[in-house]
Amino acid sequence: MKRISIWLLGCLLSLVVVAQESGVVGLKSPCVNGNVVEIVIDAPDAHEVLLQADWATSPIAMQPIDGGRWYYSSEALLPGMYTYTLLVDGVVATDPSSPYIVRNIDRLYSYFIITGSHADNYVVCDVPHGSVTTAWYRSEQSGCHRRLTIYTPAGYETTDRSYPVLYLLHGMGGDETSWSELGRATVILDNLIASGRALPMIVVMPNGNMAQQAAPGSSSRGLEAINFRLPRTYNAEFESAFGEIVNYVDRHYRTLPQASHRAIAGLSMGGYHTHYISANYPQWFSYVGLFSPAINPRSDIDMYRNIDAKLDILRHSSLRLYWIAIGQDDFLYNEVVELRNRLNAINFPYVYRESSGGHVWENWRIYLTEFVPMLFR
Amino acid sequence: MKRISIWLLGCLLSLVVVAQESGVVGLKSPCVNGNVVEIVIDAPDAHEVLLQADWATSPIAMQPIDGGRWYYSSEALLPGMYTYTLLVDGVVATDPSSPYIVRNIDRLYSYFIITGSHADNYVVCDVPHGSVTTAWYRSEQSGCHRRLTIYTPAGYETTDRSYPVLYLLHGMGGDETSWSELGRATVILDNLIASGRALPMIVVMPNGNMAQQAAPGSSSRGLEAINFRLPRTYNAEFESAFGEIVNYVDRHYRTLPQASHRAIAGLSMGGYHTHYISANYPQWFSYVGLFSPAINPRSDIDMYRNIDAKLDILRHSSLRLYWIAIGQDDFLYNEVVELRNRLNAINFPYVYRESSGGHVWENWRIYLTEFVPMLFR
Numbered sequence: 001m002k003r004i005s006i007w008l009l010g011c012l013l014s015l016v017v018v019a020q021e022s023g024v025v026g027l028k029s030p031c032v033n034g035n036v037v038e039i040v041i042d043a044p045d046a047h048e049v050l051l052q053a054d055w056a057t058s059p060i061a062m063q064p065i066d067g068g069r070w071y072y073s074s075e076a077l078l079p080g081m082y083t084y085t086l087l088v089d090g091v092v093a094t095d096p097s098s099p100y101i102v103r104n105i106d107r108l109y110s111y112f113i114i115t116g117s118h119a120d121n122y123v124v125c126d127v128p129h130g131s132v133t134t135a136w137y138r139s140e141q142s143g144c145h146r147r148l149t150i151y152t153p154a155g156y157e158t159t160d161r162s163y164p165v166l167y168l169l170h171g172m173g174g175d176e177t178s179w180s181e182l183g184r185a186t187v188i189l190d191n192l193i194a195s196g197r198a199l200p201m202i203v204v205m206p207n208g209n210m211a212q213q214a215a216p217g218s219s220s221r222g223l224e225a226i227n228f229r230l231p232r233t234y235n236a237e238f239e240s241a242f243g244e245i246v247n248y249v250d251r252h253y254r255t256l257p258q259a260s261h262r263a264i265a266g267l268s269m270g271g272y273h274t275h276y277i278s279a280n281y282p283q284w285f286s287y288v289g290l291f292s293p294a295i296n297p298r299s300d301i302d303m304y305r306n307i308d309a310k311l312d313i314l315r316h317s318s319l320r321l322y323w324i325a326i327g328q329d330d331f332l333y334n335e336v337v338e339l340r341n342r343l344n345a346i347n348f349p350y351v352y353r354e355s356s357g358g359h360v361w362e363n364w365r366i367y368l369t370e371f372v373p374m375l376f377r
Numbered sequence: 378m379k380r381i382s383i384w385l386l387g388c389l390l391s392l393v394v395v396a397q398e399s400g401v402v403g404l405k406s407p408c409v410n411g412n413v414v415e416i417v418i419d420a421p422d423a424h425e426v427l428l429q430a431d432w433a434t435s436p437i438a439m440q441p442i443d444g445g446r447w448y449y450s451s452e453a454l455l456p457g458m459y460t461y462t463l464l465v466d467g468v469v470a471t472d473p474s475s476p477y478i479v480r481n482i483d484r485l486y487s488y489f490i491i492t493g494s495h496a497d498n499y500v501v502c503d504v505p506h507g508s509v510t511t512a513w514y515r516s517e518q519s520g521c522h523r524r525l526t527i528y529t530p531a532g533y534e535t536t537d538r539s540y541p542v543l544y545l546l547h548g549m550g551g552d553e554t555s556w557s558e559l560g561r562a563t564v565i566l567d568n569l570i571a572s573g574r575a576l577p578m579i580v581v582m583p584n585g586n587m588a589q590q591a592a593p594g595s596s597s598r599g600l601e602a603i604n605f606r607l608p609r610t611y612n613a614e615f616e617s618a619f620g621e622i623v624n625y626v627d628r629h630y631r632t633l634p635q636a637s638h639r640a641i642a643g644l645s646m647g648g649y650h651t652h653y654i655s656a657n658y659p660q661w662f663s664y665v666g667l668f669s670p671a672i673n674p675r676s677d678i679d680m681y682r683n684i685d686a687k688l689d690i691l692r693h694s695s696l697r698l699y700w701i702a703i704g705q706d707d708f709l710y711n712e713v714v715e716l717r718n719r720l721n722a723i724n725f726p727y728v729y730r731e732s733s734g735g736h737v738w739e740n741w742r743i744y745l746t747e748f749v750p751m752l753f754r
Contacts, residue, residue: 028602041468042467042468043466043467043468044467045424045425045466045467046465046466046467046468047422047424047466048422049468086468088423088465088466088468088470089420089422089423089424089465089466090419090420090421090422090423091418091419091420091423091426091463091465091470091473092470092473093465093468093469093470093471093473094470094471094485096468096469096470098600099480099483099484099485099593099594099603100593100594100600101478101485103476106476107476108471108476108478108485112600113600123597123599124594124595124596124597124599125597126596126597128513128522129513129522129524131510131511131512131513132510132511133508133509133510133511134508134509134510135508135534136505136506136508136531145505145506147506154513157512157629216476216477217476217477217501218501219501219503220500220501220502220503222500222501223475223477223489223490225405226476252534
């Protein structure tokens with residue numbers, strides 16, 4: 001009860017503020033106070049309201065409180081970005097009081113940020129901001145135009161200098177918007193660059209599903225159902241056409257077009273792409289990052305063969321960093337153990353980072369925050 | 378019953394398709410067939426499901442059908458983009474089966490498109506697409522960086538040519554994302570340009586609220602409550618600082634920096650901005666569009682005084698088109714009657730377009746679709 005009383009006081013103050021600003025009395029939810037989040041919804045006619053929270057393993061029953069409202073207060077949460085949905089009498093909904101949502105594959109989620117340590121990088125700060133562009137490049141191999149997202153750092157428009165480039169790849173079910181939206185990559189880059197922890201760089205986020213021209217809703221397929229697993233993945237089609245993307249970026253942006261100024265990283269399926277692109281084109285990238293990589297080939301084709309020999313060429317090329325990160329609870333953990341054994345057997349130099357947690361975006365945000373400062377030094 | 382039977386057949390086919398593609402049996406909702414939309418939600422534990430549809434004047438009770446589902450089928454709808462939300466036992470939700478949403482000020486809505494006539498322009502087609510950039514310009518007058526959205530037409534990156542520019546302004550409660558997202562301006566421009574109905578042009582969509590640096594969630598204010606009415610509007614602050622935006626665009630993009638290659642248009646508050654910017658800077662724009670303009674000044678300051686004399690200078694400058702559009706049911710209709718009387722009294726040349734409907738985005742999309750083809754001819 002004490003917590004509810006404190007919350008009610010805080011919420012009443014919030015209501016006053018919302019009422020003053022908007023002329024409408026509304027709820028403030030989610031309400032983040034330090035490392036606690038409070039969620040409240042106005043649902044006098046609902047019989048059950050469950051909270052599906054990515055910080056809990058099972059749905060949480062929200063508590064009915066006075067005035068037809070339902071209430072939840074968290075325990076102390078670690079710093080991070082959190083997502084949740086509600087189940088109102090069995091129907092999934094985002095928080096009605098918050099227009100701030102992210103899409104993860106085919107679902108929308110409300111979100112909030114508990115600040116502190118790495119999560120401070122997820123907050124939009126009053127620093128110089130880069131530009132974010134969705135552009136279309138011609139893929140001759142696919143016979144169509146395909147969309148990508150490009151971040152150019154603050155100052156790009158006002159100077160003549162050229163920049164290094166990080167290519168950042170999404171996982172299965174993702175698309176060219178995943179890193180910039182759900183991954184908060186552009187916010188993270190802004191903050192790392194503004195504080196001097198990372199060098200200014202261009203970040204290119206392509207669409208790794210060759211069955212798509214663009215993210216769902218942004219191509220001529222219309223408002224289609226979103227599939228987690230698309231055809232034309234794990235068949236080397238994306239990897240073998242990757243040069244089209246690099247050429248497009250080098251032609252249309254002020255890049256430093258040498259391996260020493262190029263990095264590539266990806267999560268899950270994107271880690272797989274990263275592994276095989278960097279091995280097959282050893283002259284292209286000096287910095288390679290595998291985030292929770294889904295590493296084992298699904299088909300037996302040239303690009304996936306003789307990898308040990310290819311990695312040997314890569315290590316004797318301009319490679320400066322090969323960084324592998326995975327969470328202890330990741331279902332791909334053993335795949336990464338196998339990869340490390342294989343790399344150890346050929347004395348391939350890499351840096352290994354093991355975190356807590358599983359195959360989740362919070363880990364990928366953390367890995368990005370750690371990987372980017374090591375680049376182009 | 379007959380309609381429900383036909384729907385069930387269609388829906389069963391949809392279920393098969395969704396199941397085949399994703400491996401998960403899910404609902405397809407909304408389901409557009411010709412000019413009819415069907416909405417179905419899975420809510421066995423709900424006691425009431427209402428549909429709040431922008432094509433209906435009051436909430437519609439959805440009908441319980443077999444299997445714990447709730448069903449709605451529309452009458453024949455006119456071509457257009459439509460938005461809706463659900464009320465599940467009193468709690469507002471977007472359609473759980475659709476990740477496709479738009480934000481209108483502080484609320485999220487599911488949407489769909491009924492094709493035909495002007496609405497064919499709202500559909501992403503397999504045509505060359507322009508790039509869309511969110512960039513930050515320095516506003517010396519505000520002492521901060523402010524964000525804008527810039528559309529560059531297909532081919533911009535691959536040619537050296539320079540382009541005319543349309544400045545496109547949002548209304549109260551909107552921001553630099555309103556026209557590109559809710560207004561589907563970038564899709565409309567792609568389609569008009571690809572079909573030769575409009576000339577290739579750059580479109581600049583700034584943030585007209587000087588109290589904001591950027592859209593909610595994209596500035597250092599964090600995930601704030603969104604206010605419909607912000608301070609620092611209707612005080613000439615945006616209008617008098619507009620040159621900063623024009624200068625930024627002319628410096629950083631390949632523009633044709635003459636009035637004959639510049640247009641400005643805006644909806645509601647943006648129509649007000651457009652009226653006063655074009656009148657006070659008569660050398661800047663040859664094409665002016667007022668969409669449902671909120672035209673009467675809220676304060677007595679220099680920029681809003683002596684408008685008749687300023688308009689007289691404007692008409693004798695390089696003005697080629699002054700286009701005013703409003704819906705018959707718009708609450709600002711009489712303001713526009715007054716404006717027209719004032720313009721008639723001074724023999725100011727303008728083109729008047731009266732549509733059906735009110736102060737709604739569907740009208741603004743239509744106006745954009747009609748206005749853009751007239752530019753730069």
